[in-house]
Amino acid sequence: MKSLFSIQKYAAVFVLGLGALVTSCDDDPIPLNDPSTGGGQEFEYTWAKTADSLQAATYNTFLGSNGTFVQNNAGNSTFHYWPNAHVLDVLTDGYLRTGDENYVPRMKALLNGIKIKNGGTYNNVFNDDMIWLGNACVRAYNATNDEDYKDVALELWGIIKQSWSDDVFNGGITWKQDTPYQKNAVSNAPAAILAMRLYGIDQNPDDLVWAQKIYNWQKSTLVNPSNGIVWDNISSDGPEGTPVVNSDWVFTYNMGTYIGAGVWLYNATGDQSYLNDAVKSANTLMTSPQLTSEGILRDEGQGDGGLFKGILVRYFTELIEVSSLNSTDRSSYVNFLRFNATTFYNDGLLRPSMMCGPNWKNTPTGTTDLTTQLSGVMLIEAAAKLHEEQLLD
Numbered sequence: 001m002k003s004l005f006s007i008q009k010y011a012a013v014f015v016l017g018l019g020a021l022v023t024s025c026d027d028d029p030i031p032l033n034d035p036s037t038g039g040g041q042e043f044e045y046t047w048a049k050t051a052d053s054l055q056a057a058t059y060n061t062f063l064g065s066n067g068t069f070v071q072n073n074a075g076n077s078t079f080h081y082w083p084n085a086h087v088l089d090v091l092t093d094g095y096l097r098t099g100d101e102n103y104v105p106r107m108k109a110l111l112n113g114i115k116i117k118n119g120g121t122y123n124n125v126f127n128d129d130m131i132w133l134g135n136a137c138v139r140a141y142n143a144t145n146d147e148d149y150k151d152v153a154l155e156l157w158g159i160i161k162q163s164w165s166d167d168v169f170n171g172g173i174t175w176k177q178d179t180p181y182q183k184n185a186v187s188n189a190p191a192a193i194l195a196m197r198l199y200g201i202d203q204n205p206d207d208l209v210w211a212q213k214i215y216n217w218q219k220s221t222l223v224n225p226s227n228g229i230v231w232d233n234i235s236s237d238g239p240e241g242t243p244v245v246n247s248d249w250v251f252t253y254n255m256g257t258y259i260g261a262g263v264w265l266y267n268a269t270g271d272q273s274y275l276n277d278a279v280k281s282a283n284t285l286m287t288s289p290q291l292t293s294e295g296i297l298r299d300e301g302q303g304d305g306g307l308f309k310g311i312l313v314r315y316f317t318e319l320i321e322v323s324s325l326n327s328t329d330r331s332s333y334v335n336f337l338r339f340n341a342t343t344f345y346n347d348g349l350l351r352p353s354m355m356c357g358p359n360w361k362n363t364p365t366g367t368t369d370l371t372t373q374l375s376g377v378m379l380i381e382a383a384a385k386l387h388e389e390q391l392l393d
Contacts, residue, residue, distance in 0.1 A: 045341075045342060045345060045383070045387075045393075047341075047380060047383040047384035047387045047392075048097065048098075048384045048387070048388070050345065050349075050380050050384075051093075051094070051097065051377070051380045051381050051383075051384045052094075052098070053354050054354050054356070054376065054377045054380055054381075055090070055091075055094045055377065056354075057353060057354035057355070058087075058090070058354075058370075058373055058374070058377055059106065061073050061353075061355075061373075062087075062370050062373065064077050064079065065077075065113075065117075066109070066112070066113035066116045066117060067106065067108075067109025067110045067112065067113035068084050068087075068110060068113040068114060068116075068117050069083065069084055069087050069110075069370055070370065071369060071370055072367050072368060072369045072370060073355065073367060073368045073373075074366075074367040074368075079117040080370075081114065081117075081118055081124055081126070081129045081133070082126070082128065082129040082132050082133075082304075082307075083307060083370050083371050083374065084110065084113075084114050084117075085114070085129065085132035085133035085135075085136050086132060086136065086307060086310070086311070086371075086374050087110060087370075087374065088107060088110050088111065088133070088136040088137070088139075088140055089132075089135070089136040089139060089314070089378075090374055090377050090378060090381065091103050091106055091107045091110065091140075092107065092136065092139045092140050092143050093377075093378070093381040093385075094381070095107065095143055095144075096143055097381065097384060097385065097388070104144060107140055107144070108146070108148070111137070111140070111148065111149065111152065114133065122152055122155060122156055123159055125176050125177050125178060126175070126176050126177075127160050127163050127173055127174060127175060127176060127177060127187040127191075128175065128184070128186040128187045128190065130156045130159060130160055131156070131160060131187065131190045131191050131194055132190065133152070133156060134152070134153045134156040134157055134160070134194045135153075135190060135193055135194050135197060137149040137150070137152045137153040137156070138150070138153045138194070138197040138198060138200075138201065139197070141153065141201070142201075150201065153194070153197075153198065154198070156194075157194060157195070157198060160173065160191055160194070161173075161210065162177075163177055163187070164214075165180065168180055168181060168183070168239075169183055169221065169234050169236075169243055170217070170221075171213070171217040171221075172187075172188055172214075172217045172218070172221065172234070173187045173188050173191055173214065174187060175187050175233065179235075181235055181236045181237070181238055181239075181241065182233055182234075182235040183221075183233060183234055183235070184232060184233040185218060185222050185230050185231065185232055185233065185254040185257070185258065186232075186253065186254060186257070188214050188217065188218040188222070189214075189215070189218055189230075189254070189257035189258045189260070189261040190257045190260075190261075191210075191214050192210075192211040192212075192214040192215045192218070192261040192264070192265070193211075193257060193260050193261050193264055193315075195207045195208070195210045195211035195214065196208070196211045196261070196264035196265060196268060197264070199211065199268065200268070208268065208269075211261070211264070211265060212265065214261075215261050215262070215265060215274075218230075218258065218261075219258075219277065221234055221245070222234060222245065223258065223277075223281075224247070227280065227281075227284045227288075228255075228258075228277065228280035228281030228282075228283075228284050229250055229255075229281070229284055229288065229290070230250065230251075230254040230255050230258045230281065231245050231246060231247040231249070231250065231254075232246045232249035232250070232251065232254060233245075233246045233249070234246070250288075250290040250291065251300065251305070251308050252285075252291055252297055252298070252300065252308045252309050252311070252312040253307070253308040253309075253311035253312055255281055255284075255285050255291060255312055256311050256312030256313070256314065256315040256316055257311065257315060258277075258278075258281055259278045259281050259282055259285075259315050259316060259318075259319055260278075260314070260315030260318055260319075262274040262275060262277045262278035262281075263275070263278050263315065263318045263319050263322060264318075266278070266322070267322070275322065275324070275325070278319050279319075279325075279326075279329055282316065282319055282329070282333060283329075283332075285312075285316075286332065286333075286336045294361075295336070295339050295340075296339070296340055296343055296360050296361055297309045297312065297313075297340055297360065299358045299359040299360075300358065301358050302358050302367075302368075302369040302371065302372045303369060303371060304371060305358070305371075306358050306369050306371035306372030306373075306374075306375060307371040307372075307374055307375055308375070309360075309375045309379070310374050310375030310376070310377070310378030310379065311375075311378075313337070313340075313375070313378050313379050313382050314378055314382065316333065316337065316382075317337070317382040317385065317386065319333060320333045320334060320337070320386060320391060321386075321389070321391070330391075334386070334391060334392055337382065337383070337386070337392065338383070338392055338393070340360060340379065341379055341380065341382070341383040341392075343360055343361055344356075344360040344376065344379055344380075345380070347360070347361050347362065347363065348360040348361060348362060348363060348364075348376070349363070349376065350363050350364050355368040355373065356368065356372055356373045356375065356376025356377070357372060357376075358372050358375075360376075360379070
């Protein structure tokens, strides 16, 4: 059944539930006012149809050679490995939601094209790039049963594990294969998720051990124990250098993957501590000025930062879907995601081109990067998924 609701109502619920301040603007298409004052404009959010339009616009605008996707919509045809890994994730989202077989050859062409564009190999000096592709490949394998995706994921996982070292910072996977004295959140929590995805396929106990080891290292090294904020990295000048944690860099995607790793480990083991960790970080995420602004995930620019919010949304959505999640927490998280999605739908999506900017409160102008576009698609795909699961109106 189609749902009609007032954006005013849910903006008010969000503000009351989180204590965040949402101010109304004269030029808002639907003012965010207290619905008790009367009226309330009803609006139907067509999440699935909007996701379809975004998928089509992204494919038609950013498709380059060999089934891969280019840097932006302004003629820069540069290939970048890690955004293309997330395109595979986004195509998988579309296929799982619609069952449209047109997605399948696009996914496979992209998988093959990444190897061609990367010099005939999936190996990459950036461990996180390989981890993103490994995660996307497992999802594509589960969606299509095509063994090629699983083979690539296993190949990448074998390479990634080689960058773990116990003697530097007491563990952790390096950011790059050639940076032994820099270990980042982005090369660890996503690796724990990859290990758990592979564990879900073959039930290899070694994968579970790896996931727990990686997670425990990141939690003890790169996570603020008081509020669940995830710090970006730890590094030193070399074997004699003093390790320094970069606690000034706090990004949405690191929060998202840490939450996701906790969710995956909780779902597999039933250990409540993992879910508690995810909830702590999620609660902080929604109110921290380092991560949100007036209830909206903050603008982290284009380029690499353009993809950060979409990654957060992917794993924040998985937390919402945990069946045993406290109903109060679930309601808060749904309200938060709804407020981001409805704001983006009304104010941040450029029509008819369906281009997405880095600030979900403002319509984009000028060039749109593939990274930024993908975050917008991920947000609407998440809303469509939760709507289908009757978790979001």
